[in-house]
Structures are given as structure tokens and as C-alpha cells.
Amino acid sequence: MDREKITLHGVPETMLFTLYARALDSRSPAPVLGDTEAAAVVPRIDYDFRRAGLGPLTATGIALRARQLDDWTREFLLTHREATVLHLACGLDARVHRVTHLSTVRWVEVDLPEVLAIRERLLTRPTGDYRTLAASVTDDAWLAEVPADRPTVAVFEGLTPYLPPEEGKRLVRRLVDRFPSGQLLFDVYNPVALKAARLVPALRRTGATFRWGVGDPRELEALAPGLRCLDAVRSVELPRIERLAWPARLSARAISLMPVVRDMERLLRFAFRSADRPA
Numbered sequence: 001m002d003r004e005k006i007t008l009h010g011v012p013e014t015m016l017f018t019l020y021a022r023a024l025d026s027r028s029p030a031p032v033l034g035d036t037e038a039a040a041v042v043p044r045i046d047y048d049f050r051r052a053g054l055g056p057l058t059a060t061g062i063a064l065r066a067r068q069l070d071d072w073t074r075e076f077l078l079t080h081r082e083a084t085v086l087h088l089a090c091g092l093d094a095r096v097h098r099v100t101h102l103s104t105v106r107w108v109e110v111d112l113p114e115v116l117a118i119r120e121r122l123l124t125r126p127t128g129d130y131r132t133l134a135a136s137v138t139d140d141a142w143l144a145e146v147p148a149d150r151p152t153v154a155v156f157e158g159l160t161p162y163l164p165p166e167e168g169k170r171l172v173r174r175l176v177d178r179f180p181s182g183q184l185l186f187d188v189y190n191p192v193a194l195k196a197a198r199l200v201p202a203l204r205r206t207g208a209t210f211r212w213g214v215g216d217p218r219e220l221e222a223l224a225p226g227l228r229c230l231d232a233v234r235s236v237e238l239p240r241i242e243r244l245a246w247p248a249r250l251s252a253r254a255i256s257l258m259p260v261v262r263d264m265e266r267l268l269r270f271a272f273r274s275a276d277r278p279a
């Protein structure tokens with residue numbers, strides 16, 4: 001098999017880490033995500049995945065995060081048969097294949113041009129109402145390309161820490177302004193995690209830095225009228241955490257008793273102009 005050589009630096013390189021994590025999870029005896037597309041893509045890439053410094057534990061943690069965001073996306077689509085899914089910073093994530101959806105759903109993926117070019121070559125192209133937009137989420141033009149005719153769920157995983165704080169907040173405001181109603185599903189790191197990230201060798205190797213930290217997710221409600229925080233789930237308390245091996249479960253349990261540290265990474269679900277209340 002001809003493998004594709006990938007040479008990326010900075011934030012785009014980090015998409016290879018999360019891809020590898022999903023592939024490792026998929027190959028484990030009891031996957032939490034079961035992302036067979038990731039498992040198929042990794043062997044086709046010529047890249048030293050040891051740079052990710054991932055062990056089974058971190059890989060499962062990343063898979064648990066993706067699983068939660070998948071589940072929230074599915075929940076939204078259960079109650080909105082005609083909807084738009086806006087998958088920002090999609091990287092090489094096959095969420096579009098994992099989250100089975102009706103043909104009445106429009107699916108739009110956004111990432112930087114160099115990332116989408118690789119995605120195009122490696123991932124199976126979905127059928128149906130699907131398109132990609134090559135742009136920085138901080139640019140102004142791309143959002144006008146997404147029709148504002150339907151409830152929209154915007155899901156962005158592994159993006160917010162890399163944005164300058166003002167750009168991250170502006171993105172939230174622009175999404176809420178653009179669509180009639182919907183949800184925003186994303187992960188955030190707190191200021192302590194921002195500092196700790198400077199010590200993570202894999203991140204240092206890429207040259208990417210964490211920039212935006214969110215201490216209190218509810219403060220984001222003030223960014224736009226009608227924006228409500230429905231859920232803020234700590235990564236150490238995610239559903240299915242019991243799938244981790246027992247030493248990791250114990251450590252997650254210990255961390256969940258430690259103020260501030262337990263809030264280092266959280267998954268957030270916000271609703272805007274919508275009567276939705278999750279069951």
C-alpha cells in the first residue's frame with residue numbers, strides 16, 4: 001500500500017494525535033467509540049505517530065470525549081429531522097460516518113485548507129447533503145456560505161484552546177447570530193490546564209500553544225442573548241469512564257475530588273433560541 005507522507009506543524013499536526021487515539025481505541029478489545037474509519041486511515045499515513053506520545057489510557061480518554069460529543073449530536077438530530085450539522089475544526093475526524101443521520105440533514109465541515117486537502121485524499125467521502133469549507137474559523141466569509149434556514153448544531157472538538165480568547169468568543173457570538181436556533185457542543189480547558197499544557201512534550205513538539213482557557217463555562221452565556229449552558233461535564237466524570245482500566249479509574253476518581261484540577265477539561269452543551277431541554 002502506498003502511504004501518504006504528511007508533514008504538518010503547529011495546530012494542524014495535532015489532528016494526527018486525535019486520529020491516532022481513535023484508531024487505538026478502535027483496535028482495543030472493547031472500544032468506546034469504534035471508529036473503524038480512523039483505524040483504516042492510520043496505516044495509510046506515513047508519519048511517526050510516536051510523536052503523539054499516546055498510551056492506551058489517553059487514547060481512551062480522547063475516545064470518551066468524542067463519544068460524548070457524538071451522543072449529543074445524535075440527540076439533537078433525533079428532535080430535529082431537518083437540521084444542519086456544522087462540524088468545525090473537523091481535522092480527520094469521521095464523525096459524519098459515526099453519527100448516522102437522515103438524508104434531510106445537511107452536514108458541513110470546516111477546517112484549514114491544508115487539512116481539508118489531506119482529508120479529501122484519505123477519508124471516505126460521505127454521500128448526501130455534504131460539503132466542506134476550507135477556511136479559518138476566525139475568517140469572516142465562510143459562515144455566510146452555510147445556509148441559515150434550519151436549526152443548527154455546531155460541534156467543535158479540540159479547537160477552543162488554540163484560538164485567541166477574543167476570537168473564540170467572537171466565534172460563539174457569530175454562530176448564535178447566524179442561525180435561527182440550535183446548540184453548540186465543544187470542549188474547553190481551564191486556565192490551570194493552559195499552564196500545564198506548556199509541559200506536555202507532544203504539544204511542545206508540534207509548536208502549537210494553548211491560548212484560550214475558560215474557568216467558568218456559565219460566563220459564556222453572557223456572550224449572546226438567549227445562550228444557555230445545558231451541560232458542563234468534566235472529562236474525569238464522563239459517562240463510560242468505568243471503561244478505563246482500574247488504575248486510570250482510580251486516578252480519575254481522585255482528580256474529581258480536587259477543586260480546579262477536576263475542571264481542567266470540560267465538555268459543554270449550550271442551546272440558543274431553542275426550547276430544547278435534554279431529557
Ligand SMILES: C[S@@+](CC[C@H](N)C(=O)[O-])C[C@H]1O[C@@H](n2cnc3c(N)ncnc32)[C@H](O)[C@@H]1O
Nearest residue numbers: 012014015018089090091093111136137157158
Ligand atoms: C486537536 S485537532 C482536532 C481535530 C478534530 N476535531 C479531532 O477531534 O480529531 C485541532 C484541529 O483544529 C483545527 N484548527 C485550529 N485552528 C483552526 C482555525 N482557526 N480554523 C479552522 N480550523 C482550525 C486544526 O487544523 C485541527 O484540525
